[in-house]
Amino acid sequence: MSLVTDNSIEIDAPADVVWSVLTDFDAYHEWNPFQLDCSTTLTPGAPIDMKVDLGPRPPMRQREFIDEVDEDGRWFTYRMKPAPFRLITSLRRQSVVDLGDGRSRYDSHFEINGPLSVVVKALMGRELVAKFTKTTEAVGRRAAELAP
Known part of the structure; x- marks a missing residue:
């Protein structure tokens, strides 16, 4: 059973x-409640190194890999390195849609799949869903603060 949010x-x-x-990864620590630290070159195949806060556990280091980037379309994806036999895989997609009149929409998608996804869902599912929700809200606040 997959975990999708x-x-x-x-x-x-x-x-x-x-x-x-x-895409200002160096500033994530200023506003992002989930990714306390983040660095990448945002090029396909490059690592994306993160320090993530899943609370109540201590923050942990996470390395995933940039999968696709469309700077014109304003979206990118990254994935964890699949476990052997694809026992667990992940996909994170972030995109921005221009709504016109100085407004936009941010879309966040995250999924964990594979036979071990049920374990991740049981151990960290609630925390992951909550953190992605809080991060979406934080993107909105940060962008509104920076808007002209």
């Missing part, structure tokens, strides 16, 4: 401002 938020900020929030 989708979140969206409409933001009073242009799409380029929201995109800049998502």
